[in-house]
Amino acid sequence: MNFYPEFEVVRNDSRCIRCRVCERQCANEVHWFDADGKVMLSDESKCVNCQRCVTLCPTRALKIVKSDCRLRENANYSDQTIKEIYRQAETGGVLLSSMGNPNPLPVYWDKILINASQVTNPPIDPLREPMETRVFLGKKPDHITRNPDGSLDTTLSPQLSLSMPVMFSAMSYGSISYNAHASLARAATELGICYNTGEGGLHEDFYKYGKNTIVQVASGRFGVHKDYLEAGAAIEIKMGQGAKPGIGGHLPGTKAVGDVAKTRMIPEGSDAISPAPHHDIYSIEDLRQLVYSLKEATEYRLPVIVKVAAVHNIAAIASGIARSGADIIAIDGFRGGTGAAPTRIRDNVGIPIELALAAVDQRLRDEGIRNNVSIICGGSVRSAADVVKAIALGADACYIATAACLAMGCHLCRSCHTGKCNWGIATQRPDLVKRLNPDIGSQRLVNLMTAWRHEIKELMGGMGINSIESLRGNRLMLRGVGLTEKELQILGISHAGE
Amino acid sequence: MSPLEGQVRIPSGCAVSAMISKDGRRMNGESIIESMIPMHDRSNGLGGGFAAYGIYPEYRDFYALHIFFNNRACQSECMTLLKEYFEIVQDEHIKVRKMPQITDEPIIRRVFVSPMQSVLRHLQIDDKELVVRIVNRINSQLDGSYVFSCGKNMGAFKAVGFPEDVGRYYRLEEYDAYCWTAHGRYPTNTPGWWGGAHPFCMLDYSIVHNGEISSYDANRRFIEMYGYKCTLQTDTEVITYIADYLLRRQGLNLEEMAAVIAAPFWSTIEGESEEKKKKLTYLRTVFPSLLVTGPFSIILGFEGGLMALNDRLKLRSMVVGEQDDMVYIASEEAAIRVMAPDIKHIWAPAGGEPVIVKVKEGAF
Ligand code: SF4
Ligand code: SF4
Numbered sequence: 001m002n003f004y005p006e007f008e009v010v011r012n013d014s015r016c017i018r019c020r021v022c023e024r025q026c027a028n029e030v031h032w033f034d035a036d037g038k039v040m041l042s043d044e045s046k047c048v049n050c051q052r053c054v055t056l057c058p059t060r061a062l063k064i065v066k067s068d069c070r071l072r073e074n075a076n077y078s079d080q081t082i083k084e085i086y087r088q089a090e091t092g093g094v095l096l097s098s099m100g101n102p103n104p105l106p107v108y109w110d111k112i113l114i115n116a117s118q119v120t121n122p123p124i125d126p127l128r129e130p131m132e133t134r135v136f137l138g139k140k141p142d143h144i145t146r147n148p149d150g151s152l153d154t155t156l157s158p159q160l161s162l163s164m165p166v167m168f169s170a171m172s173y174g175s176i177s178y179n180a181h182a183s184l185a186r187a188a189t190e191l192g193i194c195y196n197t198g199e200g201g202l203h204e205d206f207y208k209y210g211k212n213t214i215v216q217v218a219s220g221r222f223g224v225h226k227d228y229l230e231a232g233a234a235i236e237i238k239m240g241q242g243a244k245p246g247i248g249g250h251l252p253g254t255k256a257v258g259d260v261a262k263t264r265m266i267p268e269g270s271d272a273i274s275p276a277p278h279h280d281i282y283s284i285e286d287l288r289q290l291v292y293s294l295k296e297a298t299e300y301r302l303p304v305i306v307k308v309a310a311v312h313n314i315a316a317i318a319s320g321i322a323r324s325g326a327d328i329i330a331i332d333g334f335r336g337g338t339g340a341a342p343t344r345i346r347d348n349v350g351i352p353i354e355l356a357l358a359a360v361d362q363r364l365r366d367e368g369i370r371n372n373v374s375i376i377c378g379g380s381v382r383s384a385a386d387v388v389k390a391i392a393l394g395a396d397a398c399y400i401a402t403a404a405c406l407a408m409g410c411h412l413c414r415s416c417h418t419g420k421c422n423w424g425i426a427t428q429r430p431d432l433v434k435r436l437n438p439d440i441g442s443q444r445l446v447n448l449m450t451a452w453r454h455e456i457k458e459l460m461g462g463m464g465i466n467s468i469e470s471l472r473g474n475r476l477m478l479r480g481v482g483l484t485e486k487e488l489q490i491l492g493i494s495h496a497g498e
Numbered sequence: 499m500s501p502l503e504g505q506v507r508i509p510s511g512c513a514v515s516a517m518i519s520k521d522g523r524r525m526n527g528e529s530i531i532e533s534m535i536p537m538h539d540r541s542n543g544l545g546g547g548f549a550a551y552g553i554y555p556e557y558r559d560f561y562a563l564h565i566f567f568n569n570r571a572c573q574s575e576c577m578t579l580l581k582e583y584f585e586i587v588q589d590e591h592i593k594v595r596k597m598p599q600i601t602d603e604p605i606i607r608r609v610f611v612s613p614m615q616s617v618l619r620h621l622q623i624d625d626k627e628l629v630v631r632i633v634n635r636i637n638s639q640l641d642g643s644y645v646f647s648c649g650k651n652m653g654a655f656k657a658v659g660f661p662e663d664v665g666r667y668y669r670l671e672e673y674d675a676y677c678w679t680a681h682g683r684y685p686t687n688t689p690g691w692w693g694g695a696h697p698f699c700m701l702d703y704s705i706v707h708n709g710e711i712s713s714y715d716a717n718r719r720f721i722e723m724y725g726y727k728c729t730l731q732t733d734t735e736v737i738t739y740i741a742d743y744l745l746r747r748q749g750l751n752l753e754e755m756a757a758v759i760a761a762p763f764w765s766t767i768e769g770e771s772e773e774k775k776k777k778l779t780y781l782r783t784v785f786p787s788l789l790v791t792g793p794f795s796i797i798l799g800f801e802g803g804l805m806a807l808n809d810r811l812k813l814r815s816m817v818v819g820e821q822d823d824m825v826y827i828a829s830e831e832a833a834i835r836v837m838a839p840d841i842k843h844i845w846a847p848a849g850g851e852p853v854i855v856k857v858k859e860g861a862f
Contacts, residue, residue: 117712117792120710121709121710121711121712121792121793121813122793122813124811129811130763130765132763132764134764135786136783136786140783140784140785140786141784143748144748144749144750144784146749151777152754152777152780152781154776154777154779154780156780156783156784159783365719365720365722365723368723368724370720370723371723463712464710464712464791464792464793465712465713465791465792466791466810466811467761467789467791469713469716469782469786469787469789470712470713470716470717470789470790470791470792471713471716472716472786472787473715473716473719473720473787474712474713474714474715474716474719475715475719476714476715477712477715
């Protein structure tokens with residue numbers, strides 16, 4: 001069934017100089033030059049609104065607008081719902097999407113406000129006073145021990161030291177490009193934080209960034225071997241992902257080319273499909289065994305992170321993980337991004353990270369085991385304010401991925417699964433990959449994190465806090481607006497004005 | 499009715515003062531009361547209190563519980579509970595001097611108790627832990643009963659009023675202590691009841707504090723994991739529990755505790771010797787949630803000594819003076835000059851640098 005396209009390409013012909021940049025830049029082949037009529041034409045049906053042509057058009061002759069040709073309005077059956085039904089009736093297939101859930105579900109970050117000091121205690125000026133953002137993730141001992149001479153025994157289980165409580169979340173080499181990985185690895189190293197390999201292994205060129213790398217072990221075990229495990233600063237077991245709880249990763253064969261296939265240790269061109277569960281983990285005891293096998297394999301030098309999707313029973317699950325020997329729990333909320341996920345799962349499974357985080361932090365405290373693990377919060381952390389709110393709710397650090405992609409040029413067109421990312425991020429086509437220059441990509445990531453760090457310091461200073469430790473779990477610094485009693489109770493915060 | 503302290507969190511400004519004899523000489527409360535007068539404007543009449551060490555030598559082996567009761571019914575309920583766990587050695591009124599400045603007084607009792615050995619064996623805990631648990635239980639669960647002091651050979655005295663009036667009200671000139679601490683409070687709301695006044699005590703630890711900490715809820719939510727209940731929602735209360743947790747339960751010494759709650763900045767730690775760096779890094783890594791930020795100056799009293807400490811940015815004033823066997827500490831120099839008019843040696847300790855004073859072994 002054919003529809004009028006979702007977007008219209010509007011070209012101002014009086015400005016267009018026929019340079020054909022748009023034609024070269026659009027991997028979706030929307031634009032072409034009609035030599036006879038000497039005009040640029042477009043097939044708008046292929047446009048994903050990635051804004052590449054708009055951004056690069058030298059005379060600003062282009063804009064992409066939402067088409068106003070709509071099916072008859074219906075509040076129950078939206079345009080999209082109807083078109084999806086047509087598509088499935090045609091293909092018999094599962095719908096695929098990418099990036100995070102775009103639907104208008106509540107964003108609790110936006111309903112939480114931050115405190116500042118007035119009169120009774122002084123705000124602190126980050127330009128004049130030291131303001132600390134360093135964190136250590138990992139298990140903390142219940143009791144100190146002393147050497148025979150009475151001095152403190154300072155041995156600790158492995159800790160992940162970060163200059164600020166933000167890290168780049170898992171994105172596999174394969175789902176994103178070599179240049180994107182290079183940008184993330186270099187930025188993480190310069191910033192003193194970590195990036196995460198995702199489940200596609202680690203390209204041999206990037207072993208040198210190991211101190212700032214978290215190596216992931218997912219259910220497909222792609223690219224996992226002894227040197228890989230030993231290369232990083234921490235190992236992450238991926239049990240689930242916020243965008244698609246309950247299912248495994250999926251890399252289409254078209255992206256499994258060359259070095260991607262080699263790094264994953266799979267034949268070129270084959271689909272890399274991770275099973276939904278880890279086939280050696282069918283319960284919490286099994287998880288414990290995997291945690292300890294990874295620790296054994298790396299001589300207990302590295303902290304082990306267990307990453308789970310935020311699902312209904314997350315508090316109990318986290319409490320189980322905290323007792324499994326894991327050093328860190330990463331919780332990924334339902335708005336988290338993905339390179340490809342079944343639409344129905346992305347849009348309907350899982351719960352908001354804010355509620356999950358608050359519930360987990362409180363449950364671990366109720367059980368007296370909050371010190372056993374650190375908590376990383378991910379799944380749509382969009383700004384320094386979100387970071388501050390997450391820390392105050394109880395997170396030790398945050399994971400960001402979509403924001404990192406945006407810094408590298410992503411325009412959130414949500415077409416990553418097509419492999420034709422015009423910005424050189426979610427693609428393996430060499431002509432597209434080279435559009436992302438790792439020098440610039442890493443610099444922009446460093447800039448973004450530096451800006452956030454300043455903002456975090458300003459927000460902390462305003463609250464009279466000069467160290468991130470004193471913000472963690474400090475829920476008194478938060479107030480809700482427009483939230484119900486129940487929501488406030490789960491978040492563990494008071495309403496504004498209380 | 500407006501909410502009582504504990505149901506809301508009330509920020510306060512304050513005045514603190516302390517005096518201690520390193521020789522263990524016992525002095526009456528006259529001088530410490532006087533020291534609060536020049537700092538009158540730092541309080542607003544909504545809370546004052548004192549802690550005194552060495553005041554019950556003849557009962558030194560028993561825990562001295564100072565308790566507020568709203569009425570007789572509360573008192574008998576609480577005493578019934580106490581009798582399940584303790585031998586009651588003595589149960590008496592704390593003598594007071596009626597005065598127009600101090601009103602709305604609760605029933606104020608002093609009960610010397612001794613834990614029953616059978617209970618300790620049964621619960622497999624030591625006597626201090628039993629006292630902590632029962633006091634927490636009374637304060638969080640028995641409405642109308644409030645234990646505001648529970649150490650041995652020491653006691654706290656507090657009320658709603660200006661500190662100098664509170665001192666006279668409790669007739670502190672009749673007690674002899676080798677160490678006195680005092681507190682005048684400037685709460686922004688009315689606390690509604692006497693339990694909100696300071697010092698705050700747990701076993702022989704007492705805290706007087708000036709400031710409003712910004713790390714409060716981070717500290718509270720951490721310490722509550724270990725069985726403490728912050729019923730008053732005050733800084734002093736949470737700092738007292740932190741002190742009890744670090745000193746008694748974790749076995750840190752005072753310097754180590756100071757390195758946790760007023761931890762040196764990472765940039766300072768970098769510059770320390772290898773050994774010190776290791777130790778400080780370890781303490782900050784293990785107890786990050788007990789770092790206290792925001793302005794504070796505290797005086798922690800304990801059996802045989804005291805420790806004064808400022809927040810690491812020194813956002814609150816605190817001066818120390820020394821003369822012969824005496825050490826004086828106060829929010830303002832004027833207070834010290836009242837206690838020791840011709841004192842020569844007065845200084846302001848740096849932020850985060852603990853001042854620890856110990857009485858000679860055997861002299862207390
Ligand atoms: S897909 Fe992107 S580059 Fe192509 S026409 Fe649309 S906006 Fe322009
Ligand atoms: S990574 Fe590329 S394809 Fe994916 S949303 Fe961003 S711009 Fe679009």
